[in-house]
Amino acid sequence: xxxxxxxxxxxxxxxxxxxxxxxxxxxxxxxxxxxxxxxxxxxxxxxxxxxxxxxxxxxxxxxxxxxxxxxxxxxxxxxxxxxxxxxxxxxxxxxxxxxxxxxxxxxxxxxxxxxxxxxxxxxxxxxxxxxxxxxxxxxxxxxxxxxxxxxxxxxxxxxxxxxxxxxxxxxxxxxxxxxxxxxxxxxxxxxxxxxxxxxxxxxxxxxxxxxxxxxxxxxxxxxxxxxxxxxxxxxxxxxxxxxxxxxxxxxxxxxxxxxxxxxxxxxxxxxxxxxxxxxxxx
Ligand code: NAP
Numbered sequence: 001x002x003x004x005x006x007x008x009x010x011x012x013x014x015x016x017x018x019x020x021x022x023x024x025x026x027x028x029x030x031x032x033x034x035x036x037x038x039x040x041x042x043x044x045x046x047x048x049x050x051x052x053x054x055x056x057x058x059x060x061x062x063x064x065x066x067x068x069x070x071x072x073x074x075x076x077x078x079x080x081x082x083x084x085x086x087x088x089x090x091x092x093x094x095x096x097x098x099x100x101x102x103x104x105x106x107x108x109x110x111x112x113x114x115x116x117x118x119x120x121x122x123x124x125x126x127x128x129x130x131x132x133x134x135x136x137x138x139x140x141x142x143x144x145x146x147x148x149x150x151x152x153x154x155x156x157x158x159x160x161x162x163x164x165x166x167x168x169x170x171x172x173x174x175x176x177x178x179x180x181x182x183x184x185x186x187x188x189x190x191x192x193x194x195x196x197x198x199x200x201x202x203x204x205x206x207x208x209x210x211x212x213x214x215x216x217x218x219x220x221x222x223x224x225x226x227x228x229x230x231x232x233x234x235x236x237x238x239x240x241x242x243x244x245x246x247x248x249x250x251x252x253x254x255x256x257x258x259x260x261x262x263x264x265x266x267x268x269x270x271x272x273x274x275x276x277x278x279x280x281x282x
Pocket of ligand 1: 010011012030031033034064069073095123124232233
């Protein structure tokens with residue numbers, strides 16, 4: 001399939017690489033030049049200077065961008081993807097955004113003759129590399145069917161959550177739970193240490209019980225400082241919690257969500273380049 005892939009950050013670069021390796025014809029765009037763009041071009045992808053150029057003649061457009069502002073920047077305007085998309089194509093937005101924004105993009109896509117799917121993913125850098133993401137998809141079943149061969153290259157599971165916006169809603173729920181699981185682990189260990197227990201014993205015991213979220217086992221090397229890479233930037237987790245709050249409105253009572261926003265915000269450092277697991281050690 002001829003695919004335009006826009007946004008080659010931590011996740012997008014790895015997803016694009018898998019599609020290329022699977023034999024798809026790829027046109028790629030990233031706002032700034034980076035080594036992933038060059039690496040993909042050297043493997044046969046066509047590097048393009050604007051979103052509009054990237055989508056030329058493509059049946060499928062995939063965006064994997066930071067936040068709603070980034071998606072707007074890539075979608076709209078003279079050089080935006082909507083200005084030059086092939087009518088009858090599909091746009092999958094894999095960025096984590098809020099459901100209202102996804103519905104707005106679906107309406108804009110429809111005016112440009114495209115079917116739109118909100119397709120945020122669960123799973124981080126390594127699952128993206130290995131094609132083991134979980135796709136949370138919102139939009140028409142017929143569009144889902146059309147993109148199935150591509151989704152299969154990238155994922156181990158695809159969930160159809162409902163109409164446009166429902167994939168984004170589900171993603172905000174999943175990340176709220178993830179954010180809280182790490183905070184709960186951090187405070188549990190802090191409690192145990194202050195009662196005189198050792199950190200390794202605490203982690204060994206907590207992770208062997210059903211009370212710990214399964215993901216914590218995989219995060220343990222990050223908690224213990226053995227893996228210092230950025231897998232999921234903390235700034236994106238904070239963005240997701242804020243989008244959840246914004247989507248709910250201020251009247252909804254969600255004390256854990258508000259506490260989480262405060263803690264992740266306080267942990268974000270000046271260069272904004274740290275993994276979300278950093279909240280464990282604060
Ligand atoms: P990332 O490494 O920070 O990459 C962000 C991408 O967005 C880059 O290509 C960046 O371009 C682009 N971008 C940002 N602002 C832009 C703008 N104004 N105009 C055009 N392009 C812009 O992020 P990521 O980790 O790949 O995550 C991408 C999305 O997936 C986010 O919504 C994130 O919440 C979600 N997600 C991430 C993970 C994870 O574990 N990392 C897991 C699931 C979901 P430049 O290179 O030019 O900055």
